[in-house]
Amino acid sequence: MKLRNTLLAALGLAFAATAAHAEIKVGVVLSATGPAASLGIPEKNTIALLPASIGGEKVSYIVLDDASDTTTAVKNARKLTVEDGVDVIIGSTTSPASLAMVDVAAETKTPMISMAASARIVAPMDDKKRWVFKTPQNDQQMASAIIGHMSANKVKKVSFIGFANAYGEGWYEQFKKLAEAKGIEVVASERFNPADTSVTGQALKLMSVKPDAVFIAGSGTPSALPQKTLRERGYKGPIYQTHGVANNDFLRICGKDCEGTLLPVGPVQMARSLPDSHPVKASALAYVEKYETANGAGSVSSFGAYAWDAGVLLQAAVPNALKTAKPGSPEFRAALRDALEGVKEVAGATGIYSMSAEDHLGLDDRSRVMIEIRNGTWSLLK
Amino acid sequence: MDMSIALILSQDGITNGAIYALLALALVLVFAVTRVIFIQQGEFVAYGALTLAMMQSGALPATVWMLVVMGALVTALDGVRALKAGQGRRAVGVAGWNLAYPLALAAALGALPVNEAPLALQVLLTLAIVVPMGPMMYRLMYQPIASAPVLVLLIVSVALHIAMVGLGLLFFGAEGQRTPAFSEFSFEIGPLMVSAQTLWVLLVSALLIVALYQFFGRTLYGKALRATAINRMGAQLMGISPTLAGRLTFFLAAFIGALSGVLIAPITTIYYDTGFLIGLKGFVAAIIGGLASYPLAALGALAVGLLEAFASFWASAYKEVIVFTLIIPVLLWRSLTSHHVEEEE
Numbered sequence: 001m002k003l004r005n006t007l008l009a010a011l012g013l014a015f016a017a018t019a020a021h022a023e024i025k026v027g028v029v030l031s032a033t034g035p036a037a038s039l040g041i042p043e044k045n046t047i048a049l050l051p052a053s054i055g056g057e058k059v060s061y062i063v064l065d066d067a068s069d070t071t072t073a074v075k076n077a078r079k080l081t082v083e084d085g086v087d088v089i090i091g092s093t094t095s096p097a098s099l100a101m102v103d104v105a106a107e108t109k110t111p112m113i114s115m116a117a118s119a120r121i122v123a124p125m126d127d128k129k130r131w132v133f134k135t136p137q138n139d140q141q142m143a144s145a146i147i148g149h150m151s152a153n154k155v156k157k158v159s160f161i162g163f164a165n166a167y168g169e170g171w172y173e174q175f176k177k178l179a180e181a182k183g184i185e186v187v188a189s190e191r192f193n194p195a196d197t198s199v200t201g202q203a204l205k206l207m208s209v210k211p212d213a214v215f216i217a218g219s220g221t222p223s224a225l226p227q228k229t230l231r232e233r234g235y236k237g238p239i240y241q242t243h244g245v246a247n248n249d250f251l252r253i254c255g256k257d258c259e260g261t262l263l264p265v266g267p268v269q270m271a272r273s274l275p276d277s278h279p280v281k282a283s284a285l286a287y288v289e290k291y292e293t294a295n296g297a298g299s300v301s302s303f304g305a306y307a308w309d310a311g312v313l314l315q316a317a318v319p320n321a322l323k324t325a326k327p328g329s330p331e332f333r334a335a336l337r338d339a340l341e342g343v344k345e346v347a348g349a350t351g352i353y354s355m356s357a358e359d360h361l362g363l364d365d366r367s368r369v370m371i372e373i374r375n376g377t378w379s380l381l382k
Numbered sequence: 383m384d385m386s387i388a389l390i391l392s393q394d395g396i397t398n399g400a401i402y403a404l405l406a407l408a409l410v411l412v413f414a415v416t417r418v419i420f421i422q423q424g425e426f427v428a429y430g431a432l433t434l435a436m437m438q439s440g441a442l443p444a445t446v447w448m449l450v451v452m453g454a455l456v457t458a459l460d461g462v463r464a465l466k467a468g469q470g471r472r473a474v475g476v477a478g479w480n481l482a483y484p485l486a487l488a489a490a491l492g493a494l495p496v497n498e499a500p501l502a503l504q505v506l507l508t509l510a511i512v513v514p515m516g517p518m519m520y521r522l523m524y525q526p527i528a529s530a531p532v533l534v535l536l537i538v539s540v541a542l543h544i545a546m547v548g549l550g551l552l553f554f555g556a557e558g559q560r561t562p563a564f565s566e567f568s569f570e571i572g573p574l575m576v577s578a579q580t581l582w583v584l585l586v587s588a589l590l591i592v593a594l595y596q597f598f599g600r601t602l603y604g605k606a607l608r609a610t611a612i613n614r615m616g617a618q619l620m621g622i623s624p625t626l627a628g629r630l631t632f633f634l635a636a637f638i639g640a641l642s643g644v645l646i647a648p649i650t651t652i653y654y655d656t657g658f659l660i661g662l663k664g665f666v667a668a669i670i671g672g673l674a675s676y677p678l679a680a681l682g683a684l685a686v687g688l689l690e691a692f693a694s695f696w697a698s699a700y701k702e703v704i705v706f707t708l709i710i711p712v713l714l715w716r717s718l719t720s721h722h723v724e725e726e727e
Contacts, residue, residue: 038556161698164698164699190698190699191698191699191701192694192698192701193659193701193702195653195655195656195659196650196701197398197646197649197650197656197659197660198394198397198398198649198650198690198691198694199694199698200390200391200394200691200694201391201394201691201692201693201694201695201696201698201701202694202695202698204387204390204391204695205695205698208387220557221557221558221651221653222558222651222653224651225650225651232575233390233575234575249557249558253557253558253559253560253651
């Protein structure tokens with residue numbers, strides 16, 4: 001009896017709340033602690049910079065930490081949708097957590113914008129994933145940038161070495177498929193562990209097939225070891241890396257052996273050096289300046305930009321959704337979903353978003369640039 | 383695969399094998415004397431390497447605070463006991479080594495510009511910080527339960543390993559470190575490019591093995607350790623303190639671990655959790671030696687190093703699987719041969 005009364009009271013309060021303020025509630029799930037914290041913290045800092053009103057309606061953000069844990073992420077998503085009745089969910093930081101949250105979004109018919117990279121979050125499209133969008137580039141876009149650069153530089157044979165885990169395997173599959181379509185042959189495929197202390201064997205194998213280029217698919221500082229070993233063993237050809245190494249710790253560890261390394265990155269990382277004609281320059285720079293004003297010079301990262309772009313998408317979609325329904329209702333959530341799907345040529349910090357019923361990422365080749373490590377720092381390839 | 387590749391792989395394997403050999407020797411030593419399976423050996427490797435790197439970056443190595451805390455705990459335990467027993471001089475000695483020394487070291491590191499000091503001095507300071515943690519760890523964690531079953535000691539080791547990895551993350555951060563080579567010198571023999579650092583590793587390993595051999599064969603303390611390893615009770619009856627033997631063993635193990643870390647830091651990137659895998663490979667080698675035989679463990683270490691190098695060339699995706707699977711035939715062979723021994727008895 002007591003429980004029922006409490007429930008009724010809570011329900012009454014909830015209705016009172018919606019009646020009093022027709023504000024838009026945005027639920028955010030991110031990994032501010034745990035192993036993915038280095039990604040989640042810039043995202044959290046970015047959420048604080050998102051606008052307080054969209055289309056004349058007040059927006060409130062409810063941020064919950066999932067501690068890089070999938071179960072907690074799902075629990076948070078449930079809490080946000082059921083208890084807080086949010087109109088849209090942004091999150092989460094990691095791919096496993098985002099994939100698990102898809103069910104909650106579909107069940108409660110709440111649109112969700114993920115900040116995680118895996119292509120499987122939004123593809124292949126089905127009844128559940130029609131509620132889900134994401135902002136980071138797919139690995140495929142990054143891989144196609146590398147392969148574009150290779151074929152432009154007449155690379156015919158390439159040796160591959162990647163992490164002996166899901167990251168390396170995922171890249172190998174993407175890379176091999178795209179490379180073969182362009183007539184580039186993958187002549188050696190090796191693996192190494194992030195914790196390995198020596199990769200001499202692999203390096204010799206990579207070099208023994210006399211490739212035109214070597215591609216290293218690893219992330220962070222462990223990815224420096226194959227490159228250093230290759231240079232030590234006298235390999236002189238070009239070396240490609242993935243965007244997973246684009247942080248300053250990598251430069252510190254790799255030192256002079258990394259001169260000339262080629263890799264793709266999102267435009268936000270190079271915002272200041274992009275030519276003025278680049279379509280993403282203005283929107284990327286706007287984010288970089290806003291973030292660095294709040295958090296200090298040089299603090300910006302591409303992860304925060306994924307959160308920023310979720311905000312950009314909302315700013316584009318919410319005014320359209322407001323035309324058909326009031327926030328806080330199932331109709332508004334459905335209208336918001338339709339409006340997100342209808343977003344066309346919206347410039348974020350990561351790229352230009354043009355969604356469709358089939359494509360809930362909407363990024364194209366403008367979402368990455370090729371860069372080179374020159375004189376110990378990143379520099380844009382013209 | 384041609385001759386030059388085989389040579390380069392062998393060189394790589396022997397270099398790694400030398401480090402595994404040192405660790406295997408330390409593991410055998412610790413197990414023989416104290417029956418402790420020294421899982422945290424690898425952490426001493428990482429602590430050695432990262433303390434040196436942190437010193438070179440100009441920061442005060444956080445490990446020194448760990449030393450201060452451990453020293454304070456030892457002082458609280460031993461000093462108070464000595465005072466209660468009325469042994470004032472002993473209490474002063476305990477406090478001197480376990481409290482004054484770490485604090486003096488911390489003060490010296492804080493005051494002096496050690497990041498500009500010569501490498502040799504930095505290495506000495508690194509050892510001065512990390513090595514005393516070995517005996518202190520024995521005093522705090524193992525000495526109170528010295529007669530417990532092997533399994534209990536093993537569980538304590540696992541707990542300490544996990545604690546040390548966690549503390550390592552706190553002290554050094556998640557990113558890896560590399561230190562500059564002892565010298566940039568290198569020369570070529572045919573297809574082989576031999577760097578000075580490789581020679582350092584081999585030379586120091588060989589010297590250390592010879593030194594240990596001499597220590598156990600010729601010195602009183604070395605003989606005392608051997609006696610304890612062979613028969614703990616008998617050694618105790620002959621007046622050899624098992625406490626002293628335990629602390630001395632842990633001192634040697636920590637020294638070997640930290641020195642290995644300093645040696646390999648210029649060759650590879652060391653992370654706070656790198657040590658475990660290196661230690662585990664040393665453990666495979668120690669198992670080959672039956673956790674009892676030093677020469678067999680050293681040979682086993684070379685075999686592990688070589689197998690690892692060649693496996694990374696032929697089947698890099700399965701390298702670790704191959705290395706750790708080696709333990710199964712070895713255990714089989716060991717259990718079969720020891721079975722025969724029992725029959726003979």
